[in-house]
Amino acid sequence: MKPRSRLALHVPAPSSRPGDKPDFSGLDIPEAGEIRRPPCDTAEAEMRDLPYALIRVLDDEGAPQGDWAPRLSPDVLRGGLRAMLLTRAFDERLFRIQRQGKTSFYMKSTGEEAIAVAASMALGAKDMCFPTYRFVGWLMARSHPLLPLVNQIFSNEKDPLKGRQLPILYSAREYGFYSLSGNVGSRFGHAVGWAMASAYKGDDKIAMGVIGEGTTAEGDFHEALTFASVYRAPVILAITNNQWAISSFSGIAGAEATTFAAKALAYGIPGLRVDGNDFLAVWAAIRWAAERARLNLGATLIEFFTYRAEGHSTSDDPAKYRPSEEAGAWPLGDPVERLKQHLIAQNEWDEARHEALIAELTEEVRAAVKEGERAGVLGQSKPSVKEMFENVFEEPDWRLIEQRREMGS
Amino acid sequence: MPELSMIKALNDALDVMLARDPDVLIFGEDVGYFGGVFRVTDKLQEKHGATRCFDSPISEGGIVATAIGMSAYGLRPVVEIQFADYILPAYDQIVSEASRLRYRSNGEFIAPLTVRSPYGGGIYGGQTHSQSPEAIFAHVTGVKTVIPSTPYDAKGLLIAAIECNDPVIFLEPKRLYNGPFDGHHDRPTTSWAGHPAADVPEGHYAVPLGKASVAREGSEVTVLAYGTMVHVSAAAIEESGIDAELIDLRSIVPLDIDAITASVRKTGRCVVVHEASRYAGFGGELAALVQERCFYHLESPVERVAGWDTPYPHAFEWDYFPGPARVSAALKRCLETPA
Known part of the structure; x- marks a missing residue:
């Protein structure tokens, strides 16, 4: 018998902190094209290797490799690149706008643009996404006009959400974009319910739920997977593993013990683990899971492995909790650069066009922001105060009527 | 310190x-x-x-x-x-x-x-x-x-x-x-x-749970508040020129019922203030307790100042937040009610 040892509490710690060299040596990254692509109607029991793999299509030279490589036209790829660049230009401008005191809050998607954009393009117009706050790329890919987004961020009189919601917590039903909330994770089950409703009605629409790796710790995540599994809901359940939940590295969410995709195993649904900075791999995985869902074979859990290249929001300084060089050292690169490299390698793009596109999109964003500023920034302009009391219920009750009167509106 | x-x-x-x-x-x-x-x-x-x-x-x-x-x-x-x-x-x-x-x-x-x-x-x-x-x-x-x-x-x-x-x-x-x-x-x-x-002393000290503090002594009306609204109420009292007694409850469970009743029996009037929305808010409990225990001392109905019964709205932060003007108005209403 081994001698009795004293117990000790384990608290995970990341490989590097400010002042250390970034260290990603612990990551096991397979070559592009190395992972098999089973037919999408394969039984879950035959695919239990995939949650521990990492599906990659684009190699270091930007060439597509292996069975997962989708055949996408250059126009589609250029459309994806444009939406990613627009997302980035929008984020940069609106982040600065917050710094200028023109709104209260902002969050960027930098480094994760490929996930929202490729998912948006790979799914149908009638499918519904239950996004996170790092999913504005979904709207950019569907050509949502910029001005209403700017007005929402300013909470001004033209804000489509009537000043009721924190900046960037958009709602855009016509674009397949479900109402966002500041509570993380609480819409993951809604995606499953939406998908169950589509099945109940005999429709062909599917849903996509998105959650961060940190939020897989919430009960919402496990509840959603249970319902998705039990009712074989036609839903894609996506985890964007961007390594950081504000200041907490993914180990605090359980990444020391297993992959996030492997959470699927216990629920008996397929789990894929995908390079989230590889536009083609994201597209291929979404299409595979969507086809499976439309065949009435139920849900797929997909972990998109990526890196949050900026802070959590305008409220934190990432240099306080991780090496500032870490984003640049991320071994899977930048999604925009990788798709650009792929297009150039195919002779479908060049540096001059790229620079011209960035200039065009920057101007497009600048013009929308100017237009929004004309309506007014936060504190200068707001919807009529009576809007504060609308949409609490379908019809206001006596309390709201009295209170609105007391407000003089 | x-x-x-x-x-x-x-x-x-x-x-x-x-x-x-x-x-x-x-x-x-x-x-x-x-x-x-x-x-x-x-x-x-x-x-x-x-x-x-x-x-x-x-x-x-x-x-x-x-x-x-x-x-x-x-x-x-x-x-x-x-x-x-x-x-x-x-x-x-x-x-x-x-x-x-x-x-x-x-x-x-x-x-x-x-x-x-x-x-x-x-x-x-x-x-x-x-x-x-x-x-x-x-x-x-x-x-x-x-x-x-x-x-x-x-x-x-x-x-x-x-x-x-x-x-x-x-x-x-x-x-x-x-x-x-x-x-x-x-x-x-x-x-x-x-x-x-x-001025915060170094080292260990405790403020007992369930003991309110009198943030301002006064004679005309009692204001019951906690958290941010203690400061908002103090400003409203100052600006309205009303000699109100401001009680900072500090804990709502346990509640310092003795401090509340002693003050309301002295002033005969009471305004309850909180940021939370009004309906079924903690102010309802305070108003009920005051009514139960001080009814024959009350010279006017207990007033409540609270957030509106809506979710907290971003653009309307200062329309929603019960600021000093709303507290002052309640203090005045409370005093204007004839005995």
């Missing part, structure tokens, strides 16, 4: 208790290396070690559930829920478990944990960073609910909460973290520097 902001005073309370009691430990989202999104646990991990102050998964239910297990074992966990708006996944653990463990086990198991959480509005935090959920805890028997309004009270009440053998919900008015706020959002912000209640 050192002059501290509320954040530093809370940090000091945690530091004192970590040093004093090896059974005290802290966990919550981002509280470890980073020191919390509001810096309340700043440097505590560095000073006391990774197992005394550490990051938790994003799981409010898990945070409170494990804290209950630890406290049943004999530890005194102090957990942070990053915003009170996010406490609801833990509500079942608080309501069905922490608050009843002592009762249902006849005292075999107890849950001496403290749940700290920033709450309240005034920071343009929108629906999910502004709410005041105190009433939903006050409604649950077996759990205490504490709300400081000054750095001095914050430290003393937090120490008392940690030492308390019952579960305590400790709501921190985030608009007061860096300075007192009287509701005049259009004026420059002030820090705690120079404020008498920012």
Whole structure:
């Protein structure tokens, strides 16, 4: 018998902190094209290797490799690149706008643009996404006009959400974009319910739920997977593993013990683990899971492995909790650069066009922001105060009527 | 005595208790290396070690559930829920478990944990960073609910909460973290520097739970408030020129009923103030208690000033927030009612 040892509490710690060299040596990254692509109607029991793999299509030279490589036209790829660049230009401008005191809050998607954009393009117009706050790329890919987004961020009189919601917590039903909330994770089950409703009605629409790796710790995540599994809901359940939940590295969410995709195993649904900075791999995985869902074979859990290249929001300084060089050292690169490299390698793009596109999109964003500023920034302009009391219920009750009167509106 | 902001005073309370009691430990989202999104646990991990102050998964239910297990074992966990708006996944653990463990086990198991959480509005935090959920805890028997309004009270009440053998919900008015706020959002912000209640003694001291403080003595009307609204009410009293007595409840469970009745019997009038929405808010309980115990002393109906019965709206921060003008108007209505 081994001698009795004293117990000790384990608290995970990341490989590097400010002042250390970034260290990603612990990551096991397979070559592009190395992972098999089973037919999408394969039984879950035959695919239990995939949650521990990492599906990659684009190699270091930007060439597509292996069975997962989708055949996408250059126009589609250029459309994806444009939406990613627009997302980035929008984020940069609106982040600065917050710094200028023109709104209260902002969050960027930098480094994760490929996930929202490729998912948006790979799914149908009638499918519904239950996004996170790092999913504005979904709207950019569907050509949502910029001005209403700017007005929402300013909470001004033209804000489509009537000043009721924190900046960037958009709602855009016509674009397949479900109402966002500041509570993380609480819409993951809604995606499953939406998908169950589509099945109940005999429709062909599917849903996509998105959650961060940190939020897989919430009960919402496990509840959603249970319902998705039990009712074989036609839903894609996506985890964007961007390594950081504000200041907490993914180990605090359980990444020391297993992959996030492997959470699927216990629920008996397929789990894929995908390079989230590889536009083609994201597209291929979404299409595979969507086809499976439309065949009435139920849900797929997909972990998109990526890196949050900026802070959590305008409220934190990432240099306080991780090496500032870490984003640049991320071994899977930048999604925009990788798709650009792929297009150039195919002779479908060049540096001059790229620079011209960035200039065009920057101007497009600048013009929308100017237009929004004309309506007014936060504190200068707001919807009529009576809007504060609308949409609490379908019809206001006596309390709201009295209170609105007391407000003089 | 050192002059501290509320954040530093809370940090000091945690530091004192970590040093004093090896059974005290802290966990919550981002509280470890980073020191919390509001810096309340700043440097505590560095000073006391990774197992005394550490990051938790994003799981409010898990945070409170494990804290209950630890406290049943004999530890005194102090957990942070990053915003009170996010406490609801833990509500079942608080309501069905922490608050009843002592009762249902006849005292075999107890849950001496403290749940700290920033709450309240005034920071343009929108629906999910502004709410005041105190009433939903006050409604649950077996759990205490504490709300400081000054750095001095914050430290003393937090120490008392940690030492308390019952579960305590400790709501921190985030608009007061860096300075007192009287509701005049259009004026420059002030820090705690120079404020008498920012003189915070070093080391250990406790402010007892369930003991209100008289923030201002007066004769014409009693104002019952807590958290940020203590400062807003003080400004309203000042501006209205009414000689009101302002009572800072400091904890709503246990409630200092003697201080309330003594004051209302003296003044004969009462205004209840809170940020939370009005309907079924804690003000309803206060108004009922005053009516039950002071009916024959009352010269006018009890007034309530509260947030509107809507979700907390981003653009309408200052239309929603019950500022000094609304408190002043209630004070005047209360006095105008003929005896």
